[in-house]
Amino acid sequence: MKPLTSVFFRQDPLLCARELIGCRFGVGETAGIIVETEAYTAEGDPACHTWKRQGARDFVTGNDPGTAYVYLNYGMHWLFNFLVKGGAVDDKHGETRNGFVLIRALDPVAGIGLMQERRKRMAIGELCNGPAKLTQALGIHGAHHGSNPFSLEGWTLTSPEGTPEVLVSTRIGISQATDYPWRFLLKGSLGVSSCA
DNA sequence: GGGCCGATTAGG
DNA sequence: CTAATCGGCCCG
Numbered sequence: 001m002k003p004l005t006s007v008f009f010r011q012d013p014l015l016c017a018r019e020l021i022g023c024r025f026g027v028g029e030t031a032g033i034i035v036e037t038e039a040y041t042a043e044g045d046p047a048c049h050t051w052k053r054q055g056a057r058d059f060v061t062g063n064d065p066g067t068a069y070v071y072l073n074y075g076m077h078w079l080f081n082f083l084v085k086g087g088a089v090d091d092k093h094g095e096t097r098n099g100f101v102l103i104r105a106l107d108p109v110a111g112i113g114l115m116q117e118r119r120k121r122m123a124i125g126e127l128c129n130g131p132a133k134l135t136q137a138l139g140i141h142g143a144h145h146g147s148n149p150f151s152l153e154g155w156t157l158t159s160p161e162g163t164p165e166v167l168v169s170t171r172i173g174i175s176q177a178t179d180y181p182w183r184f185l186l187k188g189s190l191g192v193s194s195c196a
Numbered sequence: 197g198g199g200c201c202g203a204t205t206a207g208g
Numbered sequence: 209c210t211a212a213t214c215g216g217c218c219c220g
Binding site: 038040044047048049071073074075076077078083100102104120128130131132171173174175185193 | 198201202203205206
């Protein structure tokens with residue numbers, strides 16, 4: 001139940017993605033428990049934007065850990081990531097990298113009426129069970145790209161109560177590096193985007 | 197400038 | 209199963 005700070009995003013993206021499971025993510029009057037994440041690493045990961053895009057590589061070098069990386073997919077869907085920069089510290093552990101954590105699904109816990117309004121009165125189970133659904137439900141869009149979530153009015157991120165049980169699987173919806181087990185799920189949650 | 201391809205979603 | 213819809217990248 002403690003507020004996370006940008007220090008949380010100074011660690012390896014895989015650890016970060018795993019530890020975000022069970023955290024409460026709030027934007028304005030809406031909030032949800034994070035139940036599905038995916039890690040992407042800035043180097044050695046063909047599925048990461050940094051693999052092809054100079055702009056993504058510049059984003060990593062030019063921004064602080066925790067910065068929001070928001071991008072438009074299929075010309076219509078905003079997807080939300082946290083920038084993770086483990087590379088600057090903790091070198092002794094060797095496996096520390098830079099990258100991103102994609103938030104793929106939430107269990108809605110607050111502002112459900114507003115979420116339904118934004119999501120065309122969709123059923124509760126369909127409000128945040130996908131990476132583009134949750135940005136719509138929370139009101140996240142391109143204007144948030146590059147901003148620091150911890151300085152945005154009304155944004156909160158707090159650690160779980162207790163210790164969540166986390167499941168691991170391969171990432172979905174991509175065509176490169178489909179065998180990396182870098183997708184994390186809250187055990188028992190029905191809110192995940194698909195499979196499980 | 198043109199063609200192609202997405203970290204997706206809602207609706208037949 | 210497919211349409212929707214647009215920014216990046218890779219050519220030429």
